[in-house]
Amino acid sequence: MEINVKNLTKKYKEKHALDSISFSLLEPKIYGLLGRNGAGKTTFMEILAGHILSTSGEITIDNENPFDNQHITESVCLIKEGNNFKKDLSIKNVLRIYSLFYPTWDQELADELVEVYELDKKAKVRTLSKGMESALGIIVGLSCKAPITIFDEPYIGLDAAARRKFYEILLEEYENEKRTIIFSTHLIDEVSLLFEEVLIIQDGKLVLREDADTLRTNTCAITGTVQQVEEFSAGKTVINKKQLAGMMTAYVYCNKEEAVNAGLKAEGIPIQELMIHLTEGNKGA
Numbered sequence: 001m002e003i004n005v006k007n008l009t010k011k012y013k014e015k016h017a018l019d020s021i022s023f024s025l026l027e028p029k030i031y032g033l034l035g036r037n038g039a040g041k042t043t044f045m046e047i048l049a050g051h052i053l054s055t056s057g058e059i060t061i062d063n064e065n066p067f068d069n070q071h072i073t074e075s076v077c078l079i080k081e082g083n084n085f086k087k088d089l090s091i092k093n094v095l096r097i098y099s100l101f102y103p104t105w106d107q108e109l110a111d112e113l114v115e116v117y118e119l120d121k122k123a124k125v126r127t128l129s130k131g132m133e134s135a136l137g138i139i140v141g142l143s144c145k146a147p148i149t150i151f152d153e154p155y156i157g158l159d160a161a162a163r164r165k166f167y168e169i170l171l172e173e174y175e176n177e178k179r180t181i182i183f184s185t186h187l188i189d190e191v192s193l194l195f196e197e198v199l200i201i202q203d204g205k206l207v208l209r210e211d212a213d214t215l216r217t218n219t220c221a222i223t224g225t226v227q228q229v230e231e232f233s234a235g236k237t238v239i240n241k242k243q244l245a246g247m248m249t250a251y252v253y254c255n256k257e258e259a260v261n262a263g264l265k266a267e268g269i270p271i272q273e274l275m276i277h278l279t280e281g282n283k284g285a
Helices: 041-048 091-101 107-116 130-143 160-176 188-194 212-218 226-233 256-261 271-278
Strands: 003-012 015-025 030-034 056-061 076-079 148-152 180-184 197-202 205-211 219-225 238-244 247-253 265-268
Touching: 003 041, 015 041, 015 056, 015 205, 030 041, 030 188, 030 271, 041 056, 041 076, 041 148, 041 180, 076 130, 091 107, 091 130, 107 130, 107 160, 130 148, 130 160, 160 188, 188 271, 197 212, 197 271, 205 212, 212 219, 212 271, 219 226, 219 256, 226 238, 226 247, 238 271, 247 271, 256 265
Parallel strands: 030 180, 030 197, 076 148, 148 180
Antiparallel strands: 003 015, 003 056, 197 205, 219 247, 219 265, 238 247
């Protein structure tokens, strides 16, 4: 399903949660939607899922507005970090309700994941720990097999082993059946290798959109003397510079081999580090 975003704006009183952002997601991929707290990520995901309206601009899925449009919303599943389910429902009833809403629902996968995460189907949502409730969200998000599946910090309360299991199952299901997966998280280092494309939002604006492999290949932390680094980085996009005792390290868009050939030390930049520096002081790229 094609997602088109054109001049999308959302204001709360005088504050812009989203400020005229435009882009398109035209093919099934695992997209990393990154940014600091308050950047506008959750607002974007709620508009995409048809939960809220924008102030101006538009977002369309296959040329249709998702708001109050069941034909579209049954193809979109948003799992947030909490409060996804009514507290008085049992796990069994939650799964039943979602199976009736999503025509692509995979009951066999849902039953398998309930076993993996050791949940009691008779348990009420209100009795679940934070980790168990997150596991239920993951089960729904994976089992719905919605063509657009959105995970917004979906694993609060899960330990490292449970999170790793989620990543493994997510990748396996994606490889079996491609769909658009939008993943927003602050645990970027854990999941960055899953991302095929990265979008970074800051202050309601899109500051970077890039193929993940291109980011890994063409962004480098280069280190050398101040003169070496300044000469090499002249004319290139520089994200950040640090200087100490006559030496300098710069985060630069460049080829690693090119930097090494210029006599500089060059290392790849983790996507999490890149996001931090791009969103410092409203920097953009």
